[in-house]
Amino acid sequence: xxxxxxxxxxxxxxxxxxxxxxxxxxxFLVPFLIVFGISLSEAMLAQPPYAPLIDWLVxxxxxxxxxxxxxNLSNYxxxxxxxxxxxxYLNSVKIALVTTVCCLLLGYPMxxxxxxxxxxxxxxxxxxxxxPFWTSFLIRIYAWIGILKAxxxxxxxxxxxxxxxxxxxxxxxxxxxxxxxxxxxxxFMVLPLYATLEKLDPTLLExxxxxxxxxxxxxxxxxxxxxxxxxxxxxxxxxxxxVGEFVTPELLGGPDTLMIGRVLWNEFFANRDWPxxxxxxxxxxxxxxxxxxxxQHVQGRQTEAGR
Amino acid sequence: xxxQPIRKPTRLEPWQDPGQKPYVRxxxxxxxxxxxxxxxxxxxxxxxxxxxxxxxxxxSGKITLLRxxxxxxxxxxxxxFIDGVDMAGIPPYERPVNMMFQSYALFPHMSxxxxxxxxxxxxxxxxxxxxxxxxxxxxLVQLGQxxxxxxxxxxGGQRQRVALARSLVKRxxxxxxxxxxxxxxxxxxxxxxxxxxxxxxxxxxxxIVVTHDQEEAMTMSSRIAVMNHGVIAQTGTPTEIYEYPxxxxxxxxxxxxNMFEGRVVEDQADHVLIRSEDAGCDLYxxxxxxxxxxxxxxxxxxxxxxxxxxxxxxxAATNADGRNVTSGIVREIAYLGDVSIYLVELRTGKxxxxxxxxxxxxxEMPITWDDEVHLSWRPFAGVVLTQ
Numbered sequence: 001x002x003x004x005x006x007x008x009x010x011x012x013x014x015x016x017x018x019x020x021x022x023x024x025x026x027x028f029l030v031p032f033l034i035v036f037g038i039s040l041s042e043a044m045l046a047q048p049p050y051a052p053l054i055d056w057l058v059x060x061x062x063x064x065x066x067x068x069x070x071x072n073l074s075n076y077x078x079x080x081x082x083x084x085x086x087x088x089y090l091n092s093v094k095i096a097l098v099t100t101v102c103c104l105l106l107g108y109p110m111x112x113x114x115x116x117x118x119x120x121x122x123x124x125x126x127x128x129x130x131x132p133f134w135t136s137f138l139i140r141i142y143a144w145i146g147i148l149k150a151x152x153x154x155x156x157x158x159x160x161x162x163x164x165x166x167x168x169x170x171x172x173x174x175x176x177x178x179x180x181x182x183x184x185x186x187x188f189m190v191l192p193l194y195a196t197l198e199k200l201d202p203t204l205l206e207x208x209x210x211x212x213x214x215x216x217x218x219x220x221x222x223x224x225x226x227x228x229x230x231x232x233x234x235x236x237x238x239x240x241x242x243v244g245e246f247v248t249p250e251l252l253g254g255p256d257t258l259m260i261g262r263v264l265w266n267e268f269f270a271n272r273d274w275p276x277x278x279x280x281x282x283x284x285x286x287x288x289x290x291x292x293x294x295x296q297h298v299q300g301r302q303t304e305a306g307r
Numbered sequence: 308x309x310x311q312p313i314r315k316p317t318r319l320e321p322w323q324d325p326g327q328k329p330y331v332r333x334x335x336x337x338x339x340x341x342x343x344x345x346x347x348x349x350x351x352x353x354x355x356x357x358x359x360x361x362x363x364x365x366x367s368g369k370i371t372l373l374r375x376x377x378x379x380x381x382x383x384x385x386x387x388f389i390d391g392v393d394m395a396g397i398p399p400y401e402r403p404v405n406m407m408f409q410s411y412a413l414f415p416h417m418s419x420x421x422x423x424x425x426x427x428x429x430x431x432x433x434x435x436x437x438x439x440x441x442x443x444x445x446x447l448v449q450l451g452q453x454x455x456x457x458x459x460x461x462x463g464g465q466r467q468r469v470a471l472a473r474s475l476v477k478r479x480x481x482x483x484x485x486x487x488x489x490x491x492x493x494x495x496x497x498x499x500x501x502x503x504x505x506x507x508x509x510x511x512x513x514x515i516v517v518t519h520d521q522e523e524a525m526t527m528s529s530r531i532a533v534m535n536h537g538v539i540a541q542t543g544t545p546t547e548i549y550e551y552p553x554x555x556x557x558x559x560x561x562x563x564x565n566m567f568e569g570r571v572v573e574d575q576a577d578h579v580l581i582r583s584e585d586a587g588c589d590l591y592x593x594x595x596x597x598x599x600x601x602x603x604x605x606x607x608x609x610x611x612x613x614x615x616x617x618x619x620x621x622x623a624a625t626n627a628d629g630r631n632v633t634s635g636i637v638r639e640i641a642y643l644g645d646v647s648i649y650l651v652e653l654r655t656g657k658x659x660x661x662x663x664x665x666x667x668x669x670x671e672m673p674i675t676w677d678d679e680v681h682l683s684w685r686p687f688a689g690v691v692l693t694q
Contacts, residue, residue, distance in 0.1 A: 207408055209400045
């Protein structure tokens with residue numbers, strides 16, 4: 001057996017490489033193909049709730065057996081034809097973009113401060129960034145409900161300071177979604193930014209100062225361009241999962257917070273229309289392939305430049 | 308050894324001219340980091356057009372001193388004047404000084420041209436002038452065709468020249484160089500040493516260079532300050548530092564040296580006589596020292612100033628009464644091609660290092676291992692170390 005594997009080059013180094021590939025094949029490619037298949041079928045009241053793609057038609061009168069493959073493209077056409085889906089996609093992108101920008105604006109100063117801190121303090125500071133991951137994501141979102149709801153922490157604070165007199169509810173609005181998602185994804189922005197900023201040679205800033213460059217301008221002409229790979233990596237790490245985000249808008253968003261994740265959930269569980277839900281998922285994936293490819297490209301260039 | 312471009316003494320050297328005002332004046336500057344004293348009450352005057360070397364080992368405070376001149380560190384005590392202006396509170400970006408960093412610190416995201424143009428852009432120089440000056444500077448460092456390349460596409464020597472061009476393009480009056488040749492291989496170093504000296508003379512810029520390499524300091528500089536533990540041990544021209552070291556540290560730091568201990572028995576205006584147990588003979592030196600008779604002093608004799616011979620030296624005039632003549636047995640010979648190093652064990656048990664040029668071919672060399680040899684040197688060879 002081992003001999004055979006060895007002969008086809010599947011031993012030693014081959015095995016090490018093959019295991020993750022096998023994993024991806026089983027748990028990514030196969031499910032993807034199943035979902036893709038479902039997206040091309042027709043919904044029906046059955047168990048499972050869609051028509052099989054491939055069917056053997058046995059006609060007893062004519063004594064023939066036909067292999068029937070039915071490809072139903074109407075699910076995809078529906079995505080293009082119905083405003084709901086297009087609006088949901090656009091709104092998802094908008095929310096993801098706002099989240100990414102908020103994470104960048106908050107995360108850059110954080111990462112910069114940590115990277116410039118005393119080396120002995122960097123570890124504990126990074127720990128604080130990662131610490132929230134130690135508790136359940138859902139509990140943290142529920143905590144935000146307590147903070148943002150009417151008569152919650154924020155509301156009470158505003159009333160106490162006299163800024164508002166009426167109960168004020170942030171919860172169940174787009175604002176709550178922005179706050180919650182920025183909070184959730186901030187570490188994904190801080191980590192790659194910290195990695196690039198920490199590697200930045202401080203003598204480059206000294207050189208800039210020496211050549212007559214003021215600190216603020218040195219930041220814009222040296223630090224910022226050199227941290228661009230970190231900015232791109234962090235932004236994509238936030239943007240890609242944000243587009244498909246479901247839990248945060250579901251718990252913090254209002255009924256009119258339209259996001260593609262929610263639409264998908266509704267199609268799948270409420271309407272039990274698996275084919276349309278699958279088509280939504282496939283479309284979302286294709287939609288995100290572009291930024292993912294940008295990410296891969298940047299990563300590749302980064303490793304190349306690091307050599 | 309590299310050929311040394313000895314500076315032609317065409318004019319009175321500025322540090323000997325009382326009418327000259329120093330361009331850089333460092334007054335009792337001290338810098339401490341916590342408990343550690345990096346620079347300890349250093350005072351220095353450096354003149355316009357000098358090529359001044361700060362020479363010392365790691366932790367000698369030379370780099371801290373340089374960084375204080377550039378403005379990256381603030382003196383704990385003391386004052387620095389550049390061109391008569393007190394530099395206290397003036398940030399690096401407002402000082403009339405440029406620095407060439409040891410790591411070169413080239414901006415990796417900019418091309419060679421953009422790197423060199425960076426400083427001019429900060430000053431708001433017109434675009435056409437920037438282009439012209441950058442081009443001229445790149446030609447000067449022979450990188451005319453490499454303007455569009457990124458730093459990582461260049462060799463170490465080319466990067467070094469970009470760094471030099473970038474720090475010179477603003478026409479600073481004072482250029483600080485931190486181990487400018489440290490990252491280059493030996494052959495390239497020797498060539499670049501000459502280039503640096505030529506560029507410095509062509510542009511008339513004052514250079515202050517920090518180095519741990521004594522050969523580099525000797526080759527390039529007009530004056531050297533040898534630093535040790537935050538203090539300047541000696542300042543002088545390369546010849547002064549090498550031929551007349553004032554302390555044991557300087558004598559041992561620059562080149563190699565044989566140290567003899569002895570007691571002053573005769574101290575006249577034109578010579579001293581020192582009785583040395585170490586050397587096994589009396590040491591006669593043709594300069595006076597200001598120490599009381601009977602004091603114990605050190606005498607330094609450079610290895611190349613000692614002559615080896617199998618026969619007792621005939622030169623009776625200088626070696627009367629067996630002065631400056633001793634004998635021993637050759638223990639080790641290191642053949643370096645141009646010279647050989649002999650380690651001779653004296654009768655007193657002390658080992659003395661002698662270098663001699665290989666005038667004849669190795670196979671015909673008269674002195675070999677375990678030979679009994681005589682060592683002798685002239686009255687000017689020894690230096691009495693008073694510190």
